[in-house]
Structures are given as structure tokens and as C-alpha cells.
Amino acid sequence: MDNAIRMEGLARHFGTVRAVDDLSLDVPAGIVFGFLGPNGSGKTTTIRLLLGLLEPTAGRAEVLGFDTRTQADAIRERCGALLEHPGLYERMSAQANLDYYGRINRMPAAERAARIEALLTRLDLWERRKEILTGWSRGMKQKLAIARALLHRPPLVFLDEPTAGLDAVAAAALRDDLAGLAAHEGVTIFLTTHNLTEAEKLCARVAVIREGRLLAVGSPDELRARAGGSRLIITGRGFSAEVCEGLRRLDQVRAVECVNGHLAVTLADGAEAAPLVGLLVQAGAQVEEVRRDSSSLEDVFLNLVEAA
Numbered sequence: 001m002d003n004a005i006r007m008e009g010l011a012r013h014f015g016t017v018r019a020v021d022d023l024s025l026d027v028p029a030g031i032v033f034g035f036l037g038p039n040g041s042g043k044t045t046t047i048r049l050l051l052g053l054l055e056p057t058a059g060r061a062e063v064l065g066f067d068t069r070t071q072a073d074a075i076r077e078r079c080g081a082l083l084e085h086p087g088l089y090e091r092m093s094a095q096a097n098l099d100y101y102g103r104i105n106r107m108p109a110a111e112r113a114a115r116i117e118a119l120l121t122r123l124d125l126w127e128r129r130k131e132i133l134t135g136w137s138r139g140m141k142q143k144l145a146i147a148r149a150l151l152h153r154p155p156l157v158f159l160d161e162p163t164a165g166l167d168a169v170a171a172a173a174l175r176d177d178l179a180g181l182a183a184h185e186g187v188t189i190f191l192t193t194h195n196l197t198e199a200e201k202l203c204a205r206v207a208v209i210r211e212g213r214l215l216a217v218g219s220p221d222e223l224r225a226r227a228g229g230s231r232l233i234i235t236g237r238g239f240s241a242e243v244c245e246g247l248r249r250l251d252q253v254r255a256v257e258c259v260n261g262h263l264a265v266t267l268a269d270g271a272e273a274a275p276l277v278g279l280l281v282q283a284g285a286q287v288e289e290v291r292r293d294s295s296s297l298e299d300v301f302l303n304l305v306e307a308a
Helices: 043-050 072-078 094-104 109-122 138-150 168-185 196-202 220-226 241-248 274-282 297-307
Strands: 003-014 017-028 032-036 058-063 079-082 156-160 188-193 205-210 213-218 231-237 253-259 262-267 286-293
Touching: 003 043, 003 188, 017 043, 017 058, 017 188, 017 205, 017 213, 032 043, 032 168, 032 196, 043 058, 043 156, 043 188, 072 079, 079 138, 094 109, 094 138, 109 138, 109 168, 138 156, 138 168, 168 188, 168 196, 188 196, 205 220, 213 220, 213 297, 231 274, 241 253, 241 262, 241 274, 274 286
Parallel strands: 032 188, 032 205, 079 156, 156 188
Antiparallel strands: 003 017, 003 058, 205 213, 231 262, 231 286, 253 262
């Protein structure tokens, strides 16, 4: 199976609100796929459609080869999911929580025990497996909830903003755990987030949506390239208003900004840096350093959302 998920014109309307609007998208199997968008853009609604928890207003979707309208039970049996709530019982221990979910999924006792130990060890929770969850931090509970979603070895896991509400240290640790789990387990992870650093570090491909509509899809590198020309950061002296205005008139320059004593020059596609440096020197500027600064995924995301 080449694609874990296929959406064709998928839509869900709530009255006059188009939460998901004509969404056509393929998610290749075996990767971490980032589904990016600001709050209220339709990310969670899309997951609910893919799990068969909501009926689409229009269009169709297949998950692991099953139709979401007619085979939702088969989809949910084969997928793991962490949505808004972690789905944990706080008066039970970590081990008891996972054992309970393993029994729900009809895992044999020996397989269940081995799987629980493997996941808790990988997530650095094995030594605390007998503790009641009441005193655990939110980050530790999120780790356990991810272990729950992966417990029955699903080929596809949906994670809806798994690091939301975590402090920076806990979020970074959880990202590292997710990267390790994805590589070790070989599962497809469909990850919704509005954390662009998270997406850039974890995802092989990303899709950007706004108000339920698809704006762009590709690898982070492809989206950065699609954003167009790279930037030059030029450090030195003598960057007068006349020098900056002269640069702005050049065809190979899209924008010039003077910030804290250095120039940020956005180049047109294919433009070379050397001629610009030569022009600056001829105009009397003293150039000390030139470096390229490619667009970050956050820059691309903001440009796409603002343009939409």
C-alpha cells in the first residue's frame, strides 16, 4: 500500500461553517506527516472524519484501504489515536492503564506484558510503571497516552497536537521520543500541530490548511523552495539609504531591509550573491561578512496563511 490515507474532495460543514472544505490529499505510508494550520483551521475535524467519527458532507476518504463511511469500525480497530483527551485512568498505575487497553484490544497476556515493557522502557517510564498517575506531570501523562495509542502495534497513529500545553523542555523531550518511536516502530504518524519547529524536526511531509482548505503540501524543503528566493545577510558599514535604494531597483532583488546595522536582502529565484556584493563595494559600503539565510518553515507557513 503506497498511501496510508487518501482524501478526495473531503468536506464537512456545520451549518454555514465549512470546517473542512474540498480537501484532496494523499498521505504516504511509513512517514511522519504533519498537518499544519492555525487554531480553528479544521485539523481536528479532519481526524474525526478519517476515523469515521463524523460523516462527511461531501467527498470521500480511505484510511488503510478502508472507506471511512462504510468501514469505520475496521479503521478504528487498526489505528491508534491521541485526540484532545489522553484517555487515561488517573487512579490506576501506568502499567495497569496499558494492561487494561491491551486486554480491550484482545492482546494475549505474554504479548501484552512484553509490549508494555518495551514501550515504557523506550519512553523512560518503566521504573515508574507502578505509580498512580495522579501525581504525574502532564508531559509524563502525554508519553503514556502515546504508548497507549501504539500499544496494539497499529500501522497508523493519529496524534492531535501532542505537545500542546507542555513546557519547552517537556515538549522537546516528547518530540525526541516521537522521532525515536517512529523510526523504531515503522508506523505512519499523522500529526496535527501549529508548532512549526515540531513539524520541521519530525515530519517528512507536511500539508498546510486554513479555514478547512489546503494551501500547500510537500516536504519542508520543497515548501521552503516554493517560497522563492533565499535571503542574504550582509554585515558591514556604509549601508546608506541611497545604497539600499540602489539595491531595491535591481531586478534580482525582491526586498531590502536594514536591521541592526546589517542588510537583509531577499533575492529573486536564481539570483547570485557576488554581483550584489560588488555593487555594494562600488557604492562605498564596507562589506565584512555575507551569509545565506534560507526561509524557515515558519516563514513559509506565515506567508501561506497571510496570503490566503
